[in-house]
Amino acid sequence: MTSNEQTTRETATGERADLLETLAKHRHFLRFTTRGLTDEQAGLRTTASELCLGGLIKHVTSVERGWADFILEGPSAMGDFTAMTEADWAKRTDEFRMLPGETLDGVLAAYAEVARRTDDLVATLPDLDAAWPLPKAPWFEADAQWSARRVLMHIMxxxxxHAGHADIIRESLDGAKSMG
Incomplete structure (x- = not known):
């Protein structure tokens, strides 16, 4: 846990403290799966899926960033998923793998920055009940709205x-486990 996470968690109370504590716990388990790995190992696929540890962290970073933007700006922050092209979808698959020149340290630093921003949002957002309509996407119910609270639960x-996915990938890589 960074000192900023600790300070934010110490100043928050009630529901906000609970949200921050739960976010911190699951983020820890996700990051913990990468302990002691090289950049190359973080980019290895060790299961039948396309997933690697570095890619999972990139994906969670992107998801958390997008949903935090949604809390602040509404559905326009995420765009219209029904209008995405094949090229748009192909570009999104890059967040599930380590690209040439990317490092595990860089991926983890980006995740830490996004986590700090979300934690600050949890601590300072005036109203957790404030809601926006969901962006257009085939997986969302039409005309549904999510409150900031619901979005934060989705991030958690x-x-x-994905921490569970990462644990399986890590165990397949070298037998290391997050728990047990």
């Missing part, structure tokens, strides 16, 4: 889910 769920 996404992070926890």
């Amino acid at each position: 769920t996404e992070t926890a889910q």
